[in-house]
Amino acid sequence: QVQLVESGGGLVQAGGSLRASCAASGRTFERYILGWFRQAPGKEREFVAARAWLGGIYYADSVKGRFTISRDNAKNTVTLQMNSLKPEDTAVYYCAARVASRSEYEYWGQGTQVTVSS
Numbered sequence: 001q002v003q004l005v006e007s008g009g010g011l012v013q014a015g016g017s018l019r020a021s022c023a024a025s026g027r028t029f030e031r032y033i034l035g036w037f038r039q040a041p042g043k044e045r046e047f048v049a050a051r052a053w054l055g056g057i058y059y060a061d062s063v064k065g066r067f068t069i070s071r072d073n074a075k076n077t078v079t080l081q082m083n084s085l086k087p088e089d090t091a092v093y094y095c096a097a098r099v100a101s102r103s104e105y106e107y108w109g110q111g112t113q114v115t116v117s118s
Contacts, residue, residue, distance in 0.1 A: 002026035004095045004109035011115045017083045020112055022095030024076040029053070033100050034071060034078040038091035038114070048093070049080060052100055063089075085116045 008020040024034065035050030035058075049069040050058045057069060068081040078095065095109035 002097070002107045004097060004107055006093065006095050006109045006112040009093060009112035009114045011117065012085055014085060014087055014116055014118050016085055016116070017081070018085060018114055019082065020080045020093050020095075020114065022078045022109055024078070024095075024097060024107075029076055029097065030073070031099055031101075032097045035096050035098070035105065036069065036078070036080045037094045037096055037105075038089075039094070039111075040088075040091040043091075045094070051078060056100075082114070085114075087116045087118045090114060090116050 003025050005023045006020060010018055012018050030053045033050050033052050036048040037045050038048050039045040047060050048063055049067055051069045051071045066084045071078045091114060092111040093114050094111045096105040097107040098105040
């Protein structure tokens, strides 16, 4: 049974930094892309960043230069370092996983709240 468990997030003032981590378990993930999505109140869920097993790093334009996604393949973890945070980054952040050859993410975590105050 695949599980994705997020931790981190929290409350920070604009311009500050937060880190969100995701621990994946239940299978091997060498064929999987691990990513982050977010959903703000009243808005649709949107892609934030993703990282393949080897190389393959992807970012939404809105977070490029501010967020960094890293992946520890030995520990099956993926981390999102969020710097220069803005109030519009406030959302529930979800970890997700998909097979690299597919377009749909099939596994999701429960989410972690990130709140940026102005």
